[in-house]
Amino acid sequence: MPWWSWIVIWIALVALSLLFFVVLGVRLFRQFMTTVKELGEAADRFSRLPPAAENPAPADPGAPAIPGPGSAVFAPPARIRHEYHAAKTARREARRVRRVQRKTDRGQLQRLHDIEFS
The missing domain is CATH 4.10.810 (Virus Scaffolding Protein; Chain A)
Incomplete structure (x- = not known):
């Protein structure tokens, strides 16, 4: 086998490994962006209070008072x-x-x- 075939083999191996790392990087970036998008949607959904908590109904005078969060x-x-x-x-x-x-x-x-x- 001539000496230059080793150079071609090593260039091909390095190129394939670089291609592999680029594909893995793109895939990882897409998964990361999907995760960030879903976390943003979850934060938006859970940052708002439920409608019942925003406009509390007037309490019955005879009903026992419900303690608020953190009162304990x-x-x-x-x-x-x-x-x-x-x-x-x-x-x-x-x-x-x-x-x-x-x-x-x-x-x-x-x-x-x-x-x-x-």
């Missing part, structure tokens, strides 16, 4: 703990009532734990 940070820990335990107990009782009703509808036996509190 400045509230006394004892009150927050009490609210947490009260809500937990209410959720537990609601699950028990649904379970008793479901078993009654199916004609199944009730658990003693469920009917002791009824």
